[in-house]
Amino acid sequence: MRLLDVGCGPGGLTRALVDVVGAENVSAVDPSEPFAETCRERVPGADVRVAAAEELPFHDGSFDAALAQLVVNFMTDAERGVGEMKRVVIRGGTVAACTWDYADGMTMLRAFWDAAREVAPEDAAKVDEGVTMRYSNSAELTDLWRAVGLDDVEVGELWVSADYEDFDDLWAPFPSGLAPSGAFCASLDSARQETLRLAYSRRLGDPQGPFSLDARAWYAVGRA
Numbered sequence: 001m002r003l004l005d006v007g008c009g010p011g012g013l014t015r016a017l018v019d020v021v022g023a024e025n026v027s028a029v030d031p032s033e034p035f036a037e038t039c040r041e042r043v044p045g046a047d048v049r050v051a052a053a054e055e056l057p058f059h060d061g062s063f064d065a066a067l068a069q070l071v072v073n074f075m076t077d078a079e080r081g082v083g084e085m086k087r088v089v090i091r092g093g094t095v096a097a098c099t100w101d102y103a104d105g106m107t108m109l110r111a112f113w114d115a116a117r118e119v120a121p122e123d124a125a126k127v128d129e130g131v132t133m134r135y136s137n138s139a140e141l142t143d144l145w146r147a148v149g150l151d152d153v154e155v156g157e158l159w160v161s162a163d164y165e166d167f168d169d170l171w172a173p174f175p176s177g178l179a180p181s182g183a184f185c186a187s188l189d190s191a192r193q194e195t196l197r198l199a200y201s202r203r204l205g206d207p208q209g210p211f212s213l214d215a216r217a218w219y220a221v222g223r224a
């Protein structure tokens with residue numbers, strides 16, 4: 001099979017696809033040059049290009065399947081992006097994606113935003129990903145897959161779990177400003193960051209030592 005990873009980031013899914021079909025059968029794109037470069041280094045031999053989903057640099061019917069892991073909600077024009085994924089797969093090929101359930105099942109971010117809304121209600125409400133992120137539930141994904149004309153649409157949930165050494169292990173990246181949650185954290189002065197840290201820890205049951213958090217993603221699969 002020829003497989004395409006759309007919005008590959010640093011290449012977690014690309015690596016998994018290569019393990020299944022070999023690097024010579026895998027292409028990957030990401031609009032971020034640094035992410036594409038990291039993916040190239042991590043997955044030698046795969047065809048990694050800088051491009052957005054909305055304008056995929058491939059001919060019609062180039063792949064057996066196109067996949068996008070945790071990307072559809074970031075697309076500028078998701079209908080066009082998923083439409084492009086459909087265009088570049090063969091007739092009967094697979095178009096699949098998953099997105100975090102930001103509003104509910106993604107515990108790490110849900111607890112963060114609930115704590116943020118406690119500390120700075122008005123500012124946090126504007127950037128809470130449970131509100132701002134589209135296509136992060138089964139109904140919206142189903143509508144999107146049908147809107148681009150995919151057949152045999154199937155939608156469901158995936159559960160994963162991440163382990164942390166302790167609460168500080170979880171908290172460490174937030175003040176660096178990475179991702180919308182980190183940007184919100186970094187926008188607070190140090191006293192409010194500390195209030196947020198304590199509220200977040202409390203919402204997770206004040207873990208002492210190692211702990212795990214579950215997260216739900218919604219997936220959609222369809223045939224071109």
Ligand SMILES: C[S@@+](CC[C@H](N)C(=O)[O-])C[C@H]1O[C@@H](n2cnc3c(N)ncnc32)[C@H](O)[C@@H]1O
Binds near residue numbers: 008012
């Ligand atoms: C949360 S990361 C997921 C990365 C990777 N798929 C993974 O699962 O590790 C979201 C990725 O979507 C990419 N992205 C943002 N807008 C995009 C677009 N319009 N088309 C394709 N990728 C996009 C970002 O650059 C980023 O690498």
